[in-house]
Amino acid sequence: xxTVEVIRTIAAVREWHRAAGDVGLVPTxxxxxxxxxxxxERAAREGTAIASIFVNPTQFGPNExxxxxxxxxxxxxxxxAAAGCAAVFVPTVEExxxxxxxxxxxxGDVASRLEGAARPGHFAGVCTVVAKLFGIVRPARAYFxxxxxxxxxxxxxxxxxxxxxxxxxxFEIVREPDGLARSSRNAYLTPDERRRAVALxxxxxxARDEWARGTRDAARLRATVRVVASDAGTPEYVxxxxxxxxxxxxxxxxxxxxxxxxxxxxxRLIDNVLLxxxxxxxxxx
Amino acid sequence: xxTVEVIRTIAAVREWHRAAGDVGLVPTxxxxxxxxxxxxERAAREGTAIASIFVNPTQFGPNExxxxxxxxxxxxxxxxAAAGCAAVFVPTVEExxxxxxxxxxxxGDVASRLEGAARPGHFAGVCTVVAKLFGIVRPARAYFxxxxxxxxxxxxxxxxxxxxxxxxxxFEIVREPDGLARSSRNAYLTPDERRRAVALxxxxxxARDEWARGTRDAARLRATVRVVASDAGTPEYVxxxxxxxxxxxxxxxxxxxxxxxxxxxxxRLIDNVLLxxxxxxxxxx
Numbered sequence: 001x002x003t004v005e006v007i008r009t010i011a012a013v014r015e016w017h018r019a020a021g022d023v024g025l026v027p028t029x030x031x032x033x034x035x036x037x038x039x040x041e042r043a044a045r046e047g048t049a050i051a052s053i054f055v056n057p058t059q060f061g062p063n064e065x066x067x068x069x070x071x072x073x074x075x076x077x078x079x080x081a082a083a084g085c086a087a088v089f090v091p092t093v094e095e096x097x098x099x100x101x102x103x104x105x106x107x108g109d110v111a112s113r114l115e116g117a118a119r120p121g122h123f124a125g126v127c128t129v130v131a132k133l134f135g136i137v138r139p140a141r142a143y144f145x146x147x148x149x150x151x152x153x154x155x156x157x158x159x160x161x162x163x164x165x166x167x168x169x170x171f172e173i174v175r176e177p178d179g180l181a182r183s184s185r186n187a188y189l190t191p192d193e194r195r196r197a198v199a200l201x202x203x204x205x206x207a208r209d210e211w212a213r214g215t216r217d218a219a220r221l222r223a224t225v226r227v228v229a230s231d232a233g234t235p236e237y238v239x240x241x242x243x244x245x246x247x248x249x250x251x252x253x254x255x256x257x258x259x260x261x262x263x264x265x266x267x268r269l270i271d272n273v274l275l276x277x278x279x280x281x282x283x284x285x
Numbered sequence: 286x287x288t289v290e291v292i293r294t295i296a297a298v299r300e301w302h303r304a305a306g307d308v309g310l311v312p313t314x315x316x317x318x319x320x321x322x323x324x325x326e327r328a329a330r331e332g333t334a335i336a337s338i339f340v341n342p343t344q345f346g347p348n349e350x351x352x353x354x355x356x357x358x359x360x361x362x363x364x365x366a367a368a369g370c371a372a373v374f375v376p377t378v379e380e381x382x383x384x385x386x387x388x389x390x391x392x393g394d395v396a397s398r399l400e401g402a403a404r405p406g407h408f409a410g411v412c413t414v415v416a417k418l419f420g421i422v423r424p425a426r427a428y429f430x431x432x433x434x435x436x437x438x439x440x441x442x443x444x445x446x447x448x449x450x451x452x453x454x455x456f457e458i459v460r461e462p463d464g465l466a467r468s469s470r471n472a473y474l475t476p477d478e479r480r481r482a483v484a485l486x487x488x489x490x491x492a493r494d495e496w497a498r499g500t501r502d503a504a505r506l507r508a509t510v511r512v513v514a515s516d517a518g519t520p521e522y523v524x525x526x527x528x529x530x531x532x533x534x535x536x537x538x539x540x541x542x543x544x545x546x547x548x549x550x551x552x553r554l555i556d557n558v559l560l561x562x563x564x565x566x567x568x569x570x
Contacts, residue, residue, distance in 0.1 A: 010448055102394055103412070103446035108387025127388070128447075135448035161388035162413075163295055163420035 004051075004081040007089050010136050016050075016087055017138060023086075024169075025139035026051040027130060031070035031184035032079045035174035039143045042171060044084030046141060051080050052089040052133055054096060058104075059125030065266075070187050089137065096132060105131045105162075110246050111154045114239055115270065118261060123154050130155055134164060142166050146279065147173045147181050149257050149272045150246055156285055170282045173271070179205060181271045188267035196232045197264045203229030203238075204273045207258045211275045218249040221258060235262040243277050244285060289336075289366040292374050295421050301335075301372055302423060308371075309454075310424035311336040312415060316355035316469035317364045320459035324428045327456060329369030331426065336365050337374040337418055339381060343389075344410030350551075355472050374422065381417060390416045390447075395531050396439045399524055400555070403546060408439050415440055419449055427451055431564065432458045432466050434542050434557045435531055441570055455567045458556070464490060466556045473552035481517045482549045488514030488523075489558045492543045496560045503534040506543060520547040528562050529570060 007013050017023065024043035028036050030053040043049035053076055060066035073090065080088050104124050107116075111123035134142070142159075144152045156168045174182045179201035180194075189197055203225040210224055218240040225238045240249050243257040255276030262269055274282070292298050302308065309328040313321050315338040328334035338361055345351035358375065365373050389409050392401075396408035419427065427444075429437045441453045459467045464486035465479075474482055488510040495509055503525040510523045525534050528542040540561030547554055559567070 014450065100394075100442075101446045102392075103443045104391045104393070105447070106389045106391050108389070109385075132446075132448045135450060138450070157385075158388045161386045161417075162390070163417045165299065165420060165423070 002081045002084065004077055004085050005087040006077065007087055008091060009095060010091070013050075013089050013136050020048045020050070020086065022140045023048045023050050023137065024141040024143060025133065025137045026085070026143045027133050028053055029055045029069065029184065030076050031072050031187065032076045033174075033182045033184065035145050035147060035182040037079055037083050038174050039145060039171050040080055040083035040085050042169070043141070043143050044086075046169075049083075049085045050087040050089060050137055050139070051085050052091075052137070054089075054091055054129065054133075056096070056125060056129040057093060058097070058128055059122050061119055061121065064119070065185075070184050089133075096129065104128050105158060107154045107158060108161075110157050111150070113150075113246050113248070114237060114241070114259065115148075115150050115261065118236055123151070126151055127154060127158050131158065131162070134166060139166055141169055143169045143171055145173060146170045146274065146282065147183070147271065149243075149259055149274070152282075153244070153246060153285075168283070170279050172279060175201065181269075183269060185267045185269060189265055193265040193267070197267075197269060199229050199231035200235075200260060200262055200264075200269060200271050202231075203227070203260065204258055204271055207240075208273045208275060211256075216252050216254065218251060218253045218256065221253065221256070225258060225260060229260060229262065232264050233262050235260045236268075237261055243274060243282065287366045287369065289362055289370050290372040291362065292372055293376060294380060295376070298335075298374050298421050305333045305335070305371065307425045308333045308335050308422065309426040309428060310418065310422045311370070311428045312418050313338055313361075314340045314354065314469065315361050316357050316472065317361045318459075318467045318469060318471075320430050320432060320467040322364055322368050323459050324430060324456050325365055325368035325370050327454070328426070328428050329371075331454075334368075334370045335372040335374060335422060335424070336370050337376075337422070339374075339376055339414065339418075341381070341410060341414040342378060343382070343413055344407050346404055346406065349404070350470075355469050374418075381414065389413050390443060392439045392443060393446075395442050396435070398435075398531050398533070399522060399526070399544065400433075400435050400546065403521055408436070411436055412439060412443050416443065416447070419451060424451055426454055428454045428456055430458060431455045431559065431567065432468070432556065434528075434544055434559070437567075438529070438531060438570075453568070455564050457564060460486065466554075468554060470552045470554060474550055478550040478552070482552075482554060484514050484516035485520075485545060485547055485549075485554060485556050487516075488512070488545065489543055489556055492525075493558045493560060496541075501537050501539065503536060503538045503541065506538065506541070510543060510545060514545060514547065518547050518549050520545045521553075522546055528559060528567065
């Protein structure tokens, strides 16, 4: 049986890195599912893979689910071992944020809308912890699902702006058989909410189908998503935005990321589809 | 005659680094003087040394001297070659801040007082450009004079908080024979202002002498500096602060950085003396 080396301190990661050489990092908050498995398998195929498991307090708002976010370390370690990861970094909050820690990496325009507007400070928390993880692990490659599409663009922009010299690898969204995007927060759903939640991906797929039939009008695509997704609840936002800038598109959309956020029971779920742009093109930004 | 390799693009630095291996970085804004020479010589003694010359626009306020800051590239290259630097990175503003660049590294409490209070945004500009330089050069060591004492502490804190894994090496202040701290901005002084400016270091030395005679009262040390330095002008601030936190000391000072900022003609000059703490102790923070 494969095993994964569990590392709990920054000093031990640096030690491990000296022997490992060129590595790929899969940053996670744990409670791993098939989406993470895909990321970890890809990282392992492309070199020595290290994952991190850290529920990062600075990216949660005061009324968000930091305390209740699911934790499942032993199952996570099994999944990462099976996926071929060589190591996993599982720090404490004190290891990542020692007393007096207060430097922050603050993203710019690309972080200002959508999730950035809905969750003030969220992306500064994300950038700060990812910058720390990059400093600790010094990966050549880092793997992110485009399920958190704006997060992926924020990280790509940080890596470019701070000249970090790391290749950010976007990975496809892994979905349940009925289309619901895999998410650790799906665990919050009751059976009834789980049935309703599928309307979110159905709404996005309806927009994708319309796009395939030639529709390019952003307002019409948004309306389609809203109608279909309403079976799950009233979305916080439905967006048809430019995939590079995340700016909302008025009128004709030659390429777009169609995204939404919606509360279903106590879960706040997000999902998106990328239209007119491939993951390979996204990777080259 | 020694020469220094001049590198103007990020891509070329990365290429150079692959061959150079473990390097030490001396970040500068150019217009180099004996203080920089000391830093560069130390970096060259301890390994392969690369300097950078970049007048960083984001650390200047709107009414500061960004446009008039002295530039002297050819003399700078001679000095760096003579000091034993292997290479120097001299980027354009567009190379460091391409269109759309807007991620910022924002320091916390240690940056909030003194220069941080006098120059809003200054240290975010410093942290951002130094983080970029670290990302580009990936140095094992980086050399900073303690002439900009708070800057040194801000950089040390950033390196710790973002787990950059770089050794920050503090270097002594290099002074003119009469005691004035070497600074590129001394070039702004008229002969009369130059004569008056020496009162700044004299004020700090007077406090150091009092300390040596046993005075530990922060208010008395501040008063001594003010009296002696007044021959140069009215300081913007005279500070007796803890060298680690930069918090102003009330009462008994067991260790301190005594610092001031003062406008002399069109030059804004800063200087400091470190009491009760060695540079070696500072390096270990």
